[in-house]
Amino acid sequence: xxxxxxxxxxxxxxxxxxxxxxxxxxxxxxxxxxxxxxxxxxxxxxxxxxxxxxxxxxxxxxxxxxxxxxxxxxxxxxxxxxxxxxxxxxxxxxxxxxxxxxxxxxxxxxxxxxxxxxxxxxxxxxxxxxxxxxxxxxxxxxxxxxxxxxxxxxxxxxxxxxxxxxxxxxxxxxxxxxxxxxxxxxxxxxxxxxxxxxxxxxxxxxxxxxxxxxxxxxxxxxxxxxxxxxxxxxx
Amino acid sequence: xxxxxxxxxxxxxxxxxxxxxxxxxxxxxxxxxxxxxxxxxxxxxxxxxxxxxxxxxxxxxxxxxxxxxxxxxxxxxxxxxxxxxxxxxxxxxxxxxxxxxxxxxxxxxxxxxxxxxxxxxxxxxxxxxxxxxxxxxxxxxxxxxxxxxxxxxxxxxxxxxxxxxxxxxxxxxxxxxxxxxxxxxxxxxxxxxxxxxxxxxxxxxxxxxxxxxxxxxxxxxxxxxxxxxxxxxxxxxxxxxxxxxxxxxxxxxxxxxxxxxxxxxxxxxxxx
Numbered sequence: 001x002x003x004x005x006x007x008x009x010x011x012x013x014x015x016x017x018x019x020x021x022x023x024x025x026x027x028x029x030x031x032x033x034x035x036x037x038x039x040x041x042x043x044x045x046x047x048x049x050x051x052x053x054x055x056x057x058x059x060x061x062x063x064x065x066x067x068x069x070x071x072x073x074x075x076x077x078x079x080x081x082x083x084x085x086x087x088x089x090x091x092x093x094x095x096x097x098x099x100x101x102x103x104x105x106x107x108x109x110x111x112x113x114x115x116x117x118x119x120x121x122x123x124x125x126x127x128x129x130x131x132x133x134x135x136x137x138x139x140x141x142x143x144x145x146x147x148x149x150x151x152x153x154x155x156x157x158x159x160x161x162x163x164x165x166x167x168x169x170x171x172x173x174x175x176x177x178x179x180x181x182x183x184x185x186x187x188x189x190x191x192x193x194x195x196x197x198x199x200x201x202x203x204x205x206x207x208x209x210x211x212x213x214x215x216x217x218x219x220x221x222x223x224x225x226x227x228x229x230x231x232x233x234x235x
Numbered sequence: 236x237x238x239x240x241x242x243x244x245x246x247x248x249x250x251x252x253x254x255x256x257x258x259x260x261x262x263x264x265x266x267x268x269x270x271x272x273x274x275x276x277x278x279x280x281x282x283x284x285x286x287x288x289x290x291x292x293x294x295x296x297x298x299x300x301x302x303x304x305x306x307x308x309x310x311x312x313x314x315x316x317x318x319x320x321x322x323x324x325x326x327x328x329x330x331x332x333x334x335x336x337x338x339x340x341x342x343x344x345x346x347x348x349x350x351x352x353x354x355x356x357x358x359x360x361x362x363x364x365x366x367x368x369x370x371x372x373x374x375x376x377x378x379x380x381x382x383x384x385x386x387x388x389x390x391x392x393x394x395x396x397x398x399x400x401x402x403x404x405x406x407x408x409x410x411x412x413x414x415x416x417x418x419x420x421x422x423x424x425x426x427x428x429x430x431x432x433x434x435x436x437x438x439x440x441x442x443x444x445x446x447x448x449x450x451x452x453x454x455x456x457x458x459x460x461x462x463x464x465x466x467x468x469x470x471x472x473x474x475x476x477x478x479x480x481x482x483x484x485x486x487x488x489x490x491x492x493x494x495x496x497x498x499x500x501x502x503x504x505x506x507x
Contacts, residue, residue: 089339096336103473178351180468190475194455196468197347202485205465209478 001175003160010172012041016165019155019215024136024226026143027233034144036226038136041169042126047136049144051116066111070099072133074122094130101134101154101183101193107147116146127170128156131181134193139223143230151223152192154183155215157208159198164208166215180205182212186220247450254438259447261290265440266491271390271499275398275506283399283421287391290444291381293325296391297374298399298421302412305361305368313360313368317346319375319388326380326445340471344456345375345388348427348467352460355396356422362404362412369401371421382444385456385469389429390499396423397503426500427466430488431456434474439484441491455481457488461496465489 004010014020020041029035032048055061072094076082087095098120106116118140120133131154138152158168159178173179178198184191200208253260263269269290278284283298305312319342321329334342349355360369373395375388399421405413433443433451443451453474458467465485470476476484 089334089343092336092339093343096340097470100471100473104475185475190477191470191481192475194468194470194476194481196465197351199351199460199464199466201464202482202489205485206482209481213478 003172003176004163004165010160010165012169016163017211017214019167019218020169022219022222024139024222026139026226026230032140032144034140034142034146036136036139036143038132038139040126040128040132040135041167042124043122043129043132044124045120045122045129045132045136047121047133047140048119049116049137049140049146050119051144052111052114052146053117055113055115060115061113064112065108066106066113067115068099068103068106068108068118069115070095070102070118070120070137072098072120072122072130074125074129078122078125094133097193097195098130098134098137102137102141102152104190104192105138105148105150105152105185106141107149110147116141125170127168127173128181130154131156131183134183135219135223139226142227150185150187151220152183153186153216153220153223154181154193155212155219156181157212157215159200159204164204164211166211180208180212182209182216184213184216186213186216246446250447250450251436254435254440259440261444265438266487268442268491268495269444271495273390273394273499273503275394275503281395282401283395283397285391285394285398286378287387287394289381289383289387289390289442291379292383292387292445293377293379294384294387294391295376295378296388296395297376298395299372299374300399300401301370301372302362302367303370305365309357310365311358311361313355313357314370315346315349315355315357315373316370317342317349317373317375317392319345319377321377321380321384325377329377329380340469341384341388342375344385344429344458344467344469345373345392347469348389348429348458349373349392349396351458351466352425352427352464354393354423354425354427356424359422363406363409367412371396371399380445382446382448383431383442385431386429386442389427389458393426393428393500394503396421397500423504425461426496426504427458427460428492428496428500429456429458429467430492432484432488434476434480439480441487455484457485457492459489459492459496463489463493
């Protein structure tokens with residue numbers, strides 16, 4: 001299938017190094033300590049952060065720091081074919097890698113014996129949900145007032161028709177030749193998540209990392225803008 | 236990893252002092268793999284099997300074949316299912332119970348290494364389009380955990396697949412097939428390997444043992460196919476890497492991985 005036309009445009013009209021239109025709103029859930037909604041292309045993902053709070057069951061408590069827990073979950077209606085609400089193996093793996101992508105950014109040692117819970121619900125999925133979840137979750141963590149070293153911002157690069165492109169949508173992900181989600185702490189220039197499937201050469205990954213950084217820098221601005229809005233409202 | 240053992244700070248200091256001198260506890264250099272031993276066909280009830288030892292890590296993989304229905308979105312392909320279990324006999328830190336995130340992550344990473352590199356030629360496993368196909372079950376058992384379960388599981392799975400025999404099928408008609416006594420090799424078209432690294436302080440070492448894993452800040456597994464393409468990446472644990480470190484890791488992975496593919500897996504291929 002042809003995903004990039006002669007003029008270098010993708011099927012949805014984007015260039016190879018272009019993000020999908022992205023909007024983040026912070027503080028969307030009154031009950032949560034922090035929350036955020038991200039709309040990136042056809043993705044709609046809502047994230048709630050609860051904590052630091054008392055931990056149950058108690059024996060999980062860590063004497064020297066807070067425990068970070070994360071649940072990534074897809075709503076049954078988020079995909080064309082109804083998804084069973086029971087957590088799939090994919091969702092269990094993603095919950096783990098998302099948690100491990102966010103953990104390096106949080107000063108967990110500030111809150112010993114407590115837990116910080118991150119709940120991610122994918123309401124509408126359009127490819128790259130794990131990276132959009134991470135981008136939204138770090139905004140929700142910041143909105144909850146949890147001290148962090150940096151925000152975590154994530155984007156996927158992928159290979160379609162042999163070309164490395166930024167921010168795959170569902171169709172490109174499904175039929176493309178590879179997908180590489182990357183999360184970074186942009187100011188610290190550190191990678192907190194990297195995964196890949198499909199085939200990539202060394203040079204493609206080298207270029208892909210640069211491309212990802214460009215996308216991440218743009219998303220970082222959107223994250224900060226979302227947080228700035230909240231501050232203005234509370235003023 | 237599936238452990239929250241508390242490690243005395245002293246042990247971490249000892250290890251870091253060694254690493255700062257460019258040494259490891261067992262005398263290896265940073266790029267040196269432990270000795271790999273592969274035994275194949277050790278389970279008679281399986282269609283293919285292999286047991287792999289990397290140092291004191293022991294992993295057994297059994298391959299079973301079933302006839303079944305293909306996935307609706309791939310009607311003319313075989314099905315590959317990978318399942319890994321960190322069973323409690325392998326380590327004091329493993330507990331009985333349904334698969335948790337560590338078991339699932341291991342299964343899914345091995346699955347991606349095999350799938351992205353197209354290790355099994357799934358196109359050749361279809362019997363009747365959309366109706367009947369071979370389902371290849373790759374079950375990974377960790378028998379003893381001394382670090383680097385990912386690489387051991389990948390080697391054990393590829394080795395087991397290389398020894399797998401598949402019965403020849405005669406198609407009688409649209410609805411009827413006959414399984415013959417004759418057996419052929421499972422069609423294999425790639426020999427992927429994976430190389431796992433641990434980052435401890437600023438040091439990045441290959442093939443971590445259990446203690447090195449426990450003390451590491453972050454880990455990363457790199458899958459490499461026969462053409463030295465990167466076919467899988469998975470960062471593990473809560474630490475992070477600089478972009479330059481990732482690029483360095485990829486180069487080292489290609490280097491180390493292609494050497495041990497040559498040394499161990501090519502031999503098996505010739506034998507089969």
